[in-house]
Amino acid sequence: MAATRVTIWHNPRCSNSRGALQLLRERGIEPVVVDYLSEPPDRATLLQVAADSGLGLRGLVRDKEALFGELGLAGAGEDALLAAMLAHPLLINRPVVITARGTRLCRPPETVLELLD
Template sequence: MHVTIWHNPACSNSRGALKLIRDAGFEPVVIDYLDSPPDIATLRQVLAESGLSAHELVRSKEQSFGELGLADADEATLLAAMAEHPRLINRPVVRTARGTRLCRPPETVLELL
């Protein structure tokens, strides 16, 4: 099975999900989304696949969230902000043939394997 993870090595949830994937015998495609941020179309696709809203995918505790005044932003504004400022994207996002999930807590990834 093909497994992709949007990964931030500084994030304990992301490291935990990656470990669980590898412990289950899969070597995922690891996307460092901070260096290679997804475009708006990809973000929309992930939202559609996961059933999440942009409000659920955005990291509202990130400093730039407040600096950019995103508290009352609509979906389009949040998507544009996440594409431009990838630190705003919550992680880890895992995509497999079984679905797409924001894997917080990391054990959520087991539903996809």
């Protein structure tokens, strides 16, 4: 697994994100760490990750974020969710871990282990 590229969409202020990163490193994996708040994904990447994770955009959006409510996204369609997530990367849930074995939202952090076995 160490030779396989692993990417994590990371927010260092998030305990789940720190936990997933720590679990990867404890297993000898140094992932590509993407600070998605300062380097947000483009449209195609976000759509691909949403599809690959099996969650869709609705499953990747942080619906408990105050901004979600402020933007009135509770009943929003996919296009509105996509536009909001691209404009406000804070609305993208984390951590997302991408490996050759799959893509997962790693909440709780131990979910990352499913990608390593």
